[in-house]
Amino acid sequence: MPSKQAQTHDPKSIEKKPVRKRAARKKKAAPQHGYLTRLGAYGFEKQETVLLAALVTEDPILLIGQSGTGKTFLLNTLSEALGLEHRHYNASLVSFDDLVGFPYPDEAKSEIRFLETPATIWSAESVLVDEISRCKPEHQNRFFSLVHERRVQGIALPKLRYRWAAMNPASSDQGSGDDYTGSDPLDAALADRFSILLEVGDWSSLSRKDQKRIADPSSEGVVANDGGELAKKVAGWRERFLEELPRCPDGIVEYACAATSALRDGGIRISPRRSRLLSRSLLAASIVHGGVEEKVFRDILNVSLPQIAWDDRVPEEKLRAAHTVAWGCSFLEDSAQWVHRFHLEAQLDRKLDLLVEVCPDSDTGTLAIEQLLANESRERRAAFALATFPAAVQGALPIGSEAVADLGRVAEGLLSVDGTIRWSERTHQSNTRHPEHSRLGQVIGGLRGTRAARARQLFYWCLVENVLLDDPKKFEAEFDRCVRAAGRALTARTSEAVASLEEGAA
Numbered sequence: 001m002p003s004k005q006a007q008t009h010d011p012k013s014i015e016k017k018p019v020r021k022r023a024a025r026k027k028k029a030a031p032q033h034g035y036l037t038r039l040g041a042y043g044f045e046k047q048e049t050v051l052l053a054a055l056v057t058e059d060p061i062l063l064i065g066q067s068g069t070g071k072t073f074l075l076n077t078l079s080e081a082l083g084l085e086h087r088h089y090n091a092s093l094v095s096f097d098d099l100v101g102f103p104y105p106d107e108a109k110s111e112i113r114f115l116e117t118p119a120t121i122w123s124a125e126s127v128l129v130d131e132i133s134r135c136k137p138e139h140q141n142r143f144f145s146l147v148h149e150r151r152v153q154g155i156a157l158p159k160l161r162y163r164w165a166a167m168n169p170a171s172s173d174q175g176s177g178d179d180y181t182g183s184d185p186l187d188a189a190l191a192d193r194f195s196i197l198l199e200v201g202d203w204s205s206l207s208r209k210d211q212k213r214i215a216d217p218s219s220e221g222v223v224a225n226d227g228g229e230l231a232k233k234v235a236g237w238r239e240r241f242l243e244e245l246p247r248c249p250d251g252i253v254e255y256a257c258a259a260t261s262a263l264r265d266g267g268i269r270i271s272p273r274r275s276r277l278l279s280r281s282l283l284a285a286s287i288v289h290g291g292v293e294e295k296v297f298r299d300i301l302n303v304s305l306p307q308i309a310w311d312d313r314v315p316e317e318k319l320r321a322a323h324t325v326a327w328g329c330s331f332l333e334d335s336a337q338w339v340h341r342f343h344l345e346a347q348l349d350r351k352l353d354l355l356v357e358v359c360p361d362s363d364t365g366t367l368a369i370e371q372l373l374a375n376e377s378r379e380r381r382a383a384f385a386l387a388t389f390p391a392a393v394q395g396a397l398p399i400g401s402e403a404v405a406d407l408g409r410v411a412e413g414l415l416s417v418d419g420t421i422r423w424s425e426r427t428h429q430s431n432t433r434h435p436e437h438s439r440l441g442q443v444i445g446g447l448r449g450t451r452a453a454r455a456r457q458l459f460y461w462c463l464v465e466n467v468l469l470d471d472p473k474k475f476e477a478e479f480d481r482c483v484r485a486a487g488r489a490l491t492a493r494t495s496e497a498v499a500s501l502e503e504g505a506a
Contacts, residue, residue, distance in 0.1 A: 033288075035233070039081050039224045041074045042210040047198060049296055050303050053284035054196045055082070056237045059277060060147050060163040062132075062191070064308060065200030070214075071166040074200075075128045080224040082231045084125040084162065091135035091165075092182075096142055100152055121152055126162035133167035133183045133309075140187060148193040165194070170311040185310035192306045195277040199308060240287050245280075251292065251330045252282045258344055259301055259326035265346055266318045270305070278304045292331065298323045335364045342368045343375070348384050349481035356489045359398045369403035373410060379467050379475065383458060385410035387482040396486070396493035414461045436463060443472045451480055 035052070036044045044051065054061045055078065063071040072088070079086035089099065099121045101114035116122055129135075129143055142152070147165070150157045170185040191197065203211065256279040260270045281300050289296050301323050305314050328340030338360055345351050351372070359365040373381050389411040391397055392404045440459040447455055455476045462469060469475050 035226070035230045036074070036077075038226050039077050039230070040213075040219050040222070041070065041077050041224075042213045043070065043201065043206045044074065047299075047303075049285055049288055050196060050198065050281075050299055051078075052234070052237070052288045053281050053300065055162075055234050056241050056284040056288060057195060057280045058161050058238075059195030059280060060165070060193060062186075062194040062197045062309060063164075063166045063200050064169060064197065065166075066202050067168060069200045069202055071200050072128065072130055075164045075166065077224040078230075079126045079128070079162075081226055082126070082234065083228070085123055085159070086126045086128070087119070087121055087124040088128045088130065090130050091139060091143065092131040094135075094139075096139060121146075121157065121160075123159055124157070125159055127160060127164065129163075129165040131167060131183075132165040133170065133186050140190060144187075144190050144193065147190065167309075170309075188306065188310055191309035192271055192274060194306065194309070195281055196303050197306055197308050198303045237284070237287050241284050244283055244287070248279060248283055249286075249292075252286065253279055255279075255282060255297060255326045255330040258329040258340070259322050261344055261346075262322035262325045263305075263314070263318065265344075266322065268305075268307070268314050268318060268322075274304065274306070294327055294331070297327060301326075335360045338364060339368050339371070343371065347481070348380065348387070348478055349485045351384075352388060352482055352485040352489070355397060355399075356485070356492075362398050362400045365397065365399040366403040369399055369406060373406055378465065379462060379469060381410055382414055382461060382467075383475070383479040384482060386414045386454075386458060387479060388486045391486040391490040391493075394490060394493065396489040414457060436468065440469075440472050443476050447476075454483060455479070 033048055033052070034045070036042075036048055051061075051074075061075075063075065065071050076086070076088060087099075098119055101116050101120040101122070103112050103114055105111070106113050114120065114122065121127060127146065129146070132140070132143065135143065143165075145151045145154075146157075147163050150160045150163070167186065168180040168183040170180070170183055206214070256275045259278065260272075260275040263270050278301070281304060282297060285296050285300050286292050302319065305319070307314050325340050325344050328336055329344060330337070332340070338354075338358060342351055342354050342359075345354060355365055355368065359368070372384065376384070385407045388397065389404075389407045392399060392407050397404075440462070444452055444455050444459065458476070458479060459472070461467075
């Protein structure tokens with residue numbers, strides 16, 4: 001029987017409005033569904049919501065793990081429990097003709113048909129491509145169409161619902177000492193078509209109870225049968241998912257966008273396509289779970305990154321930071337949500353626009369400035385302070401006196417640059433100019449008027465402080481936009497003051 005939580009949960013409880021901070025911080029135990037355990041697939045309790053969500057979306061799943069960890073068993077078990085017409089192919093051995101059958105022309109000889117056998121794919125509802133990292137490159141290209149489009153040889157497979165795959169770790173990632181020679185990193189484009197990429201744990205990750213269950217030989221060869229319980233649940237969740245899909249809650253879409261942007265800002269490329277897959281998985285997981293929960297979102301993000309398939313794991317600290325920013329942007333109370341959005345914005349001028357136009361109050365603005373000055377690189381916080389300090393002093397920014405003072409301390413070193421520029425040269429060189437001087441000078445030479453003066457002031461500071469700029473032209477352009485944004489804020493403040501005086505005089 002389902003657990004109490006599974007019997008009483010209501011997928012309609014997904015909130016369309018942002019969750020308040022008090023609610024977001026409340027710890028809530030995840031429902032213990034236990035569907036996979038009742039099917040004899042042990043050790044997947046912590047990953048169950050993720051797997052159930054993938055069954056709801058019907059998006060592709062890739063399982064990665066060492067041999068004998070239950071990858072193939074789990075997926076075959078799911079096909080049995082859902083009552084699917086299933087095909088299981090070993091990609092390292094199968095000929096593509098085995099999938100499509102023997103080709104022959106129709107009676108009119110106008111098109112090619114395929115002679116079906118019990119092994120061909122045409123009537124399949126679920127397909128498992130095992131050992132996908134060991135197949136020949138030409139076969140991998142053909143599986144690409146199967147995974148991405150539900151097509152083979154350009155022909156649609158209208159009955160196919162689920163596309164699953166499994167592989168051992170890439171041969172360059174053999175920390176355990178196991179020999180997986182021939183298991184190559186998956187093609188990045190193919191890996192990006194899988195919605196969920198789940199790493200399956202080994203023996204040491206199992207509880208003692210699950211270890212004993214797996215070692216028990218009595219279940220060998222038994223077909224998974226839960227009386228249709230899982231199939232009924234998945235069908236109900238799927239119906240709800242399709243109802244919600246055209247109007248996906250804003251918080252879910254915001255989380256997917258923010259997480260994608262945060263990871264990309266951290267040097268981790270996430271494709272635009274994957275942001276949509278992430279939203280679909282988050283929506284399905286929220287339905288399965290019975291509501292929005294931070295841990296569920298973090299779990300979904302953890303298994304939504306394709307880099308693991310080509311042995312390029314995303315550093316845990318970057319993943320954790322991306323989740324924190326995305327969750328804060330989407331589900332914390334208004335002030336905390338705004339701060340996360342402020343820091344997620346990459347461009348300094350856009351940060352300033354957010355500060356001027358959307359900041360909830362001066363306390364929140366002060367916090368944002370403090371964190372910006374603490375976390376940005378030296379050159380970026382210097383540029384921001386130099387651009388904004390005049391407007392801040394005149395009260396044009398929604399920040400407190402502490403933030404104005406902080407900006408002033410940073411800007412002070414740029415308003416009057418005084419120092420010695422040092423560099424070293426090889427003895428045979430006659431050039432006595434700083435190696436960065438020419439590069440920065442080329443940028444300043446293309447500018448005119450006050451813009452050139454401002455850039456010269458900023459670049460001189462960079463030379464004195466020995467700050468090297470990756471792209472001086474791009475950096476100066478961003479700085480100039482920030483100056484202009486500060487000017488607009490100051491003009492607006494002055495106009496308000498004049499209007500107020502005129503109103504008082506009248």
